[in-house]
Amino acid sequence: MSISKHILPIIVIAQFCCTSLWFAGNGVMDDLSSAFGLNSSALGHLTSAVQFGFIAGTLVFAILSIADRFSPSLVFFISALLGATFNLATILESNTLTSLLSLRFMTGFFLAGIYPVGMKIAADYFDKGLGKSLGYLVGALVLGTAFPHLLKAASADLPWRMVLITTSSIAVVGGLAILLFIPNGPYRKASQKIDFKVIFNIFKNKSFQSAAFGYFGHMWELYAFWAFVPIMLTTYAGLNAIAYFNIPVLSFLIIGLGGVACVIGGYLSQYFGTKKIATAALLLSGICCLLSPLAFQLTTPSLFVGFLIFWGLVVIADSPLFSSLVAQNTFPDTKGTALTIVNCIGFSISIISIQLINILKDVVNPEVLYIALAMGPVVGLATLMQKKE
Numbered sequence: 601m602s603i604s605k606h607i608l609p610i611i612v613i614a615q616f617c618c619t620s621l622w623f624a625g626n627g628v629m630d631d632l633s634s635a636f637g638l639n640s641s642a643l644g645h646l647t648s649a650v651q652f653g654f655i656a657g658t659l660v661f662a663i664l665s666i667a668d669r670f671s672p673s674l675v676f677f678i679s680a681l682l683g684a685t686f687n688l689a690t691i692l693e694s695n696t697l698t699s700l701l702s703l704r705f706m707t708g709f710f711l712a713g714i715y716p717v718g719m720k721i722a723a724d725y726f727d728k729g730l731g732k733s734l735g736y737l738v739g740a741l742v743l744g745t746a747f748p749h750l751l752k753a754a755s756a757d758l759p760w761r762m763v764l765i766t767t768s769s770i771a772v773v774g775g776l777a778i779l780l781f782i783p784n785g786p787y788r789k790a791s792q793k794i795d796f797k798v799i800f801n802i803f804k805n806k807s808f809q810s811a812a813f814g815y816f817g818h819m820w821e822l823y824a825f826w827a828f829v830p831i832m833l834t835t836y837a838g839l840n841a842i843a844y845f846n847i848p849v850l851s852f853l854i855i856g857l858g859g860v861a862c863v864i865g866g867y868l869s870q871y872f873g874t875k876k877i878a879t880a881a882l883l884l885s886g887i888c889c890l891l892s893p894l895a896f897q898l899t900t901p902s903l904f905v906g907f908l909i910f911w912g913l914v915v916i917a918d919s920p921l922f923s924s925l926v927a928q929n930t931f932p933d934t935k936g937t938a939l940t941i942v943n944c945i946g947f948s949i950s951i952i953s954i955q956l957i958n959i960l961k962d963v964v965n966p967e968v969l970y971i972a973l974a975m976g977p978v979v980g981l982a983t984l985m986q987k988k989e
Contacts, residue, residue: 653708735866817980
């Protein structure tokens with residue numbers, strides 16, 4: 601079946617434009633604090649509000665089978681429009697901490713109709729080579745994740761309200777692009793009704809379980825690593841007087857280059873198999889967790905940065921591959937629900953691991969702190985290697 605060459609680039613660009621809403625607040629967090637007189641603890645709450653909103657949104661979208669019952673392109677557009685609106689409302693001078701938390705929560709809620717639904721749209725178009733296609737999509741998300749670090753380094757003089765206006769504007773453009781140029785895919789099969797048992801039924805498939813738990817192990821490590829990259833660099837600089845780091849720029853590179861790894865992993869999966877490449881990436885990132893104490897002992901700053909860059913590559917390379925395995929091991933009419941509920945659980949797990957590292961950093965030597973992230977890859981690998989009954 602011939603698929604127009606413009607389909608994937610439009611989905612990827614729209615995904616980047618719309619997921620910029622996710623991290624827009626991070627890029628102007630200090631300005632929000634100054635403008636609304638927030639204390640330091642409020643900044644962490646605002647970041648968490650988006651994550652909790654996304655988890656709540658994915659849960660609702662999954663229970664109601666939104667992406668399977670309705671046109672995913674329409675769901676994507678409406679979610680982009682509403683997410684952009686709540687993001688834009690952050691600039692209002694009448695905001696308080698409560699309203700800001702609510703706005704960030706609702707922005708996260710409607711991101712549930714963007715990120716997993718974008719993967720659902722790709723799965724409806726690319727039955728074969730899905731790993732490669734999702735590699736581009738997740739790569740776009742990775743660049744969106746890294747973008748605030750670059751923004752912080754390069755746009756100190758840009759008015760913070762303009763950052764939010766810009767991200768909301770491009771999100772609307774991304775939503776419109778999907779609505780106008782991406783009709784329902786040829787492999788889409790619509791679900792006709794709400795089935796509250798569908799979430800439990802999809803987990804009965806052993807191959808789906810394996811892919812899902814591999815993804816959960818990956819998520820235990822991923823966002824905690826991303827969140828603590830600047831702290832790792834700061835810790836190393838504190839241990840080595842010769843290390844002078846531009847932390848925002850290095851953070852952007854360490855996280856952002858992972859987008860390239862997603863694309864490369866997608867291509868490799870076509871030759872060696874999706875599960876093999878996903879397993880290899882998860883194994884390598886788990887090894888990085890275990891070797892992290894030794895990395896802090898390196899006396900050459902460039903070697904330490906190189907280690908983090910490698911870790912940043914392998915920690916995300918398996919993400920689109922696990923999503924591909926999830927989509928391929930469920931029925932066509934539950935594909936959207938499967939991707940959404942796996943995202944919901946995965947992001948819930950990421951909050952737990954971030955909080956664990958946050959607690960341990962006050963009681964554990966920072967050089968050995970990140971060994972705790974290896975628990976995710978270990979559990980994921982154990983599940984992937986289980987023999988099917």
